Amino acid sequence: MYRTHNNGELRAENNNTKVTLSGWVQKIRDKGFMVWVDLRDRYGITQLIFDEERTPKEVMDKASQLGREFVIQVTGTVIERESKNPNIPTGDIEILVSEVIVLNTSLTPPFTIEDNTDGGEDLRMKYRYLDLRRKPVRNNLVFRHKVTMAVRNYLSEKDFVEVETPYLIKSTPEGARDFVVPSRMNEGQFYALPQSPQTFKQLLMVGGMDKYFQIVKCFRDEDLRADRQPEFTQIDCEMAFVEQEDILNTFEGLTKHLLKEINGVDVEKFPRMTYDEAMRRYGNDKPDIRFGMEFGELNDVAQHKDFKVFNSAELVVGIAIPGGNQYSRKEIDKLIDWVKRPQIGALGMVYVKCNEDGSYKSSVDKFYDQEDLAKWAEATGAQAGDLICVLSGEANKTRAQLSALRMEMAERLELRKVDEFAPLWVIDFPLLEWDEETNRYHAMHHPFTSPKPGQMELLKTNPGAVKANAYDLVLNGNEIGGGSIRIHDKEVQSKMFDYLGFTPEEAIAQFGFLMDAFQYGAPPHGGIAFGLDRLVAILGGQETIRDFIAFPKNNAGRDVMIDAPAPIDEQQLNELNLNITIKD
Template structure:
């Protein structure tokens, strides 16, 4: 056998035992008369010892010549370690090696396999199988496994059944771009990879499964960011005979369970906020509520003087940054430059320092007196020592800009603490969004989302006023889950398709199978999907999902390790009835 124990298992109680270990050579320390080898596997590190007194010369020389990452098997006696290492679990013992077998020699790795590696991100992604040997990545993958197991355990205990749905499905015009797969047996026709199992989980409710879940791969052909990948994993769930409150209660339970079991954190309350309220108070629909800095609209208090920047603005809005009145003029100028970057797009920024003596100093003292600035402080909730930051302009754009500034200030002040968790439900989203370029409405979530009870008739008179029976779960400023109560009757679904610009023929061609199913006794149903990658990253104290995915793509959607995507040969193209015009 290759091993009797793992490299993280041996303790003082094993002293004098004969054991075999296998793993990778982590480090070799040669002192001439003695050689120590750190042997590593997934479970930890054990120190091997070879010395002139107790080790045959040929074995000592073999140990001395071992290269990093060589795979070996070592057999010997567990002895007490003279110089103990309290930093590792096996630090009280070492293995006096009597037999050594090289199972596979290794080339010198292109970067150091250490927690603090010398490898850049691109290099580590190219050699991801080596990167996974590092504790930082290995532990992230083990952490992801723990989260996934707790999800399965909780949902199974709540009566949910895991059902697999197809990966080769039909392309639809809603949502992001599909990844398409040509069909060899059906010339000129294509499958699509699912952006979500949405219609299938609804059909499972029609089929009477009642409570479904699936930890499932989904695919979207869209531009990437730190928290997006072309393929990602969802915790996909659906329930029959439920209203919104039932779904929220069920998945508050899941979130509480994960926070308690994974992080040891108990959360009692999940605040709720409407979409409109979130936009007004925080400027986005996934606010981080671990800290304050709520928006204060200042139009009434600012548009009565000769400051045309404010007078001509649709919205004047500010935040109070705690304990930041000490910012120097240079620091404030740098912050102004930050909001004027193209990524933010503000034209400028006004500031007010709330001095400790109760007076105020602002960048607009020429236009506003102390009473005016005191009113701004009251509205923003600013106290002595705080800094008020104000932006103005078009309502939607200004809110977005101030939201970005709020998050930037929170980062700079250390207010976004990874070990604090603040969940929030955002509800009552608009059902439809108007595309200003085309003048057409599209579904804010997806076309199967039900309007709030009693609002269906508004679709004909005031579509933008209709609220969706939808909800997002936000954690620490990140949307970790989103769902809705679904449309479950054909007539309502047809109305919805009509308002989204589908002709009856187009709706039938794309979704006729679903509307037909609704005629065979579809129950009221609703559900939610959690982004597993993002959820795991946040629970792990990070916001970049790539570190919690075994083999991620880069920002261009490429797998640089296997060099994909890649061309296919002419014979494959011919079989698929495809021709490339390059």
């Protein structure tokens, strides 16, 4: 056998035991007459000792030829370590080696395989198989495994059945761009990789599965960022004979279970907030409620004077920065420059310092007196010592700009604590949103989302006012899950396609199979999908998902390790009937 123990399990009680260990050489300290080697595997590190007085000469010779990341097998005796290391579990012992076998040699790695490495992100992604040997990365993958097992165990105990759905499906026009796969056997036709198993899980409900889940890969050909990959993993769930309350209660339970099981945290409160309220109070539909700085709308108390910037604005709104009164003029000017960056897009910012003596000093003292500014402070909840920051303009853009400022200040003030968890349900989303490019309404979630009860007729007269029977679960300012109660009636689904601009022929071509299924006794149903990558990162105290994915892609959607995507040869192109000129 290659090993009797792993490198993390031997302790002082194993003294005088003969053992065989295998692993990678982490570090070598060669004194000539004595050599120490740190041997590493997934489970930990064990120190080996080669001593010319106690170790056979041929074994000493082999020890002097070892290099970093050599794969070796050693046999020896567990002895008490003279210089104990309290920082590792095996720090009280070492192995007096009597035999060593080199299982494989190694080139010198391009970066140090230590907790704190000298390798940059691009280099480590190119050699990801080496990066996986580092403890932080390995621990992240083990952490992900624990989360997925906790999810599976919880849902299985609640009578959910895990069912696999196809990866080669039909392209649909809604949502993000599809990744498409040419079919060799069907010339000129293409499969698409699923953006989600949405229609299949609805068909499973028609099929009577009642409770379904799947931890599933999904694919979207869209622009990337730190928390988005072209392929990602969902915890996809669906239930039959349920209303919104049933879904919320079930998946509150799952979230509580994960927080307790993984983080040891008890969270009882899952407040609910409408989409409109979230936008009004925080400027976005996934607010971080671990801290304050709620929006204060100032139209009524700021548009009565001769200040044209505010008077011409659709919305005047502000937040109170805790302790911001101490900021110098130079620091405030930098803050103004920050909101004027192209990424934020504000034209400027008005500020008010709330002095400790109860007076106010603002950048618009020419237009507003102390009584006016006191009303601003009341509207924003500002206290003595705070700084009120005010933006104005078109309502939606201004809310988004102030929301970005709120989150930036929370980061600077260290208010977003990774060991604090604040979940929130956001409900009553708009069913439709207007798209300026196509000049028509699109489904805010997807075209299978049901309107709130009693609002279907509103689609004829005021489609923008219709609320969806939809819900998002937000955790610490991140959407970790979203879902809806689905349409389960063919006629209602046909009307929805009509309102979304599908012709009857287009609706049948794209979704005829689903509408046909609805004719055979489709039950009321609904569900939710969690973004597993993001959920794991947040539970692990981070917001960047790449470190929790074994083989992630970079910001350009490339796998730099295997150099993908890549051209294919002409023979394959011809077999697929693709007339593409290959670039050199």
